[in-house]
Amino acid sequence: MTIIHSSPATEAALEHFNVKNATAIQVGDLYFFSGLTAIDLVTFEISEADVGTQARITLENFRLILKDLGLSLDHVVKVNAQLTDVTEFAAWNEVFLDTFEAPYPCRTTVGAPLVVGNIEVEIVAASEPRR
Amino acid sequence: MTIIHSSPATEAALEHFNVKNATAIQVGDLYFFSGLTAIDLVTFEISEADVGTQARITLENFRLILKDLGLSLDHVVKVNAQLTDVTEFAAWNEVFLDTFEAPYPCRTTVGAPLVVGNIEVEIVAASEPRR
Amino acid sequence: MTIIHSSPATEAALEHFNVKNATAIQVGDLYFFSGLTAIDLVTFEISEADVGTQARITLENFRLILKDLGLSLDHVVKVNAQLTDVTEFAAWNEVFLDTFEAPYPCRTTVGAPLVVGNIEVEIVAASEPRR
Numbered sequence: 568m569t570i571i572h573s574s575p576a577t578e579a580a581l582e583h584f585n586v587k588n589a590t591a592i593q594v595g596d597l598y599f600f601s602g603l604t605a606i607d608l609v610t611f612e613i614s615e616a617d618v619g620t621q622a623r624i625t626l627e628n629f630r631l632i633l634k635d636l637g638l639s640l641d642h643v644v645k646v647n648a649q650l651t652d653v654t655e656f657a658a659w660n661e662v663f664l665d666t667f668e669a670p671y672p673c674r675t676t677v678g679a680p681l682v683v684g685n686i687e688v689e690i691v692a693a694s695e696p697r698r
Numbered sequence: 699m700t701i702i703h704s705s706p707a708t709e710a711a712l713e714h715f716n717v718k719n720a721t722a723i724q725v726g727d728l729y730f731f732s733g734l735t736a737i738d739l740v741t742f743e744i745s746e747a748d749v750g751t752q753a754r755i756t757l758e759n760f761r762l763i764l765k766d767l768g769l770s771l772d773h774v775v776k777v778n779a780q781l782t783d784v785t786e787f788a789a790w791n792e793v794f795l796d797t798f799e800a801p802y803p804c805r806t807t808v809g810a811p812l813v814v815g816n817i818e819v820e821i822v823a824a825s826e827p828r829r
Numbered sequence: 830m831t832i833i834h835s836s837p838a839t840e841a842a843l844e845h846f847n848v849k850n851a852t853a854i855q856v857g858d859l860y861f862f863s864g865l866t867a868i869d870l871v872t873f874e875i876s877e878a879d880v881g882t883q884a885r886i887t888l889e890n891f892r893l894i895l896k897d898l899g900l901s902l903d904h905v906v907k908v909n910a911q912l913t914d915v916t917e918f919a920a921w922n923e924v925f926l927d928t929f930e931a932p933y934p935c936r937t938t939v940g941a942p943l944v945v946g947n948i949e950v951e952i953v954a955a956s957e958p959r960r
Contacts, residue, residue, distance in 0.1 A: 568906075568957045570932045587926055588936035592906045594955045595858055596726055599907045602937030644699075644723045645730045649939050653811040664718055670701045674719035675733030675820045677780050678811030680915045680940030689937045693725045695699045727857055775830075775854045776861045784942045795849055801832045805850035806864030806951045808911050809942030824856045826830045 569593040574635030576608055577628070583611045590632055591692075597644075598636065598692040603628050604684040618650060618685045619658035625688045626666045633692065640667055641696040646674040647689040653678030659686060670697050700724040705766030707739055708759070714742045721763055722823075728775075729767070729823040734759050735815040749781060749816045750789035756819045757797045764823065771798055772827040777805040778820040784809030790817060801828050831855040836897030838870055839890070845873045852894055853954075859906075860898065860954040865890050866946040880912060880947045881920035887950045888928045895954065902929055903958040908936040909951040915940030921948060932959050 571591040573581045581590070584606075591600045605614035605621035608628060614621045630640050646667075648659055656676060663674065672690075681687050702722040704712045712721070715737075722731045736745035736752035739759060745752045761771050777798075779790060787807060794805065803821075812818050833853040835843045843852070846868075853862045867876035867883035870890060876883045892902050908929075910921060918938060925936065934952075943949050 568955055568959065570959055572932055587931065588908075588933045590935070592935050592955075592959070594906055594957070597728075597859075599935050599953065601935040602939070644725055646719075649810075653813055656813045669718065670703050671719045673721070673723050673730050673732040675778075675818065676813055677733070677818060678813075679911075682915055682918045682938055687937065687939060691730065693699055693723075695725075697699065697701055697723070728859075775856055777850075780941075784944055787944045800849065801834055802850045804852070804854050804861050804863040806949065807944055808864070808949060809944075822861065824830055824854075826856075828830065828832055828854070 571636060574632050576631035576635050580606055580608045580611055591636065596694045598638070600690045600692070602687045602689040604681065604687050613683050617658065618652070618655045619662050621684055621686045622659050622662040623666070625686060626662065629688070629690060638692055639696065641698055642692040643667065643672045643690050644693045645691040646672050648674065648676040649679040649681060649687045650676065651678070651681050651685045668698065672697065702767060705763050707762035707766050711737055711739045711742055722767065727825045731821045731823070733818045733820040735812065735818050744814050748789065749783070749786045750793050752815055752817045753790050753793040754797070756817060757793065760819065760821060769823055770827065772829055773823040773825070774798065774803045774821050775824045776822040777803050779805065779807045780810040780812060780818045781807065782809070782812050782816045799829065803828065833898060836894050838893035838897050842868055842870045842873055853898065858956045860900070862952045862954070864949045864951040866943065866949050875945050879920065880914070880917045881924050883946055883948045884921050884924040885928070887948060888924065891950065891952060900954055901958065903960055904954040905929065905934045905952050906955050907953040908934050910936065910938040911941040911943060911949045912938065913940070913943050913947045930960065934959065
């Protein structure tokens, strides 16, 4: 097991928000991640933009974290997205299709009230890439 | 890693709805799946029946997909169900108990607004069966 | 695969509530668990206390179950919490930080209508501890 409390990309933001939970934990060939939302990792601002923009920021944060772990978005196996307004699925879907490349990971999207922001994304990754 | 974009059972429906995410991804002894809802895999109609019927259709879809992968509902380890009306738990529970056989998989059920339909089910399966 | 339908700690409560799903299933180095809520494992009462107290009871239930499996809260990799009122995140966060010890597990918290109670927690654990 390898516990990644923070990676270079997230360290300052996690300290700013006093986030104690791990960013990711590796068990064998799988990496579990904490849910992320659209926080600017440099300015620590929580995006109040449209949900599509928030989705881009959130996935970009995962890209940076994955890179710090020697991985990429190609290593993502499963994506769970929660939207405060599930009728905005199309905007989220567009970002999902833009950001990941085929063959795509598994995905589930549902609606949920969130602690901050309008989209929360959680991933599971593997040590082997999809492509 | 093995990526199952679609299986024979789901291929036509995924194409019809232009679904790009994988149906399932295998990593070692585990299979991760995308969430499913009560879509008729032949007519592509989204069921508007009661939630119990929708639950039966959804689990039947998983049964077909699992069969395409050489697995069965007996290989399911974890079931996550989201209901648009969580007070309908009893109807979902009845279908869960009818469809799976003891020893049952793990399960979590919560309420959530959904993109389509009144129940969304997500599973994790293993290469070894429960029984 | 090892299926834990119930552990000594939960056996009476699961029978009382006629819960059929497994408490936990082990696949290799990972343990998947069913979602738990704040049920008194002895009196079978569902707590109607504040969400912080409900969170403590729920995590204490996981501690007892994990102990029955030869594990502890230190083996938890991932925590998924659902709150009926997501604005109560601070109360849940306090209990999370009190109950687990650093390095903390991964965590995602969202809001959701629940079948019973005001918090539902689901975990994934590993055979190797975080510390």
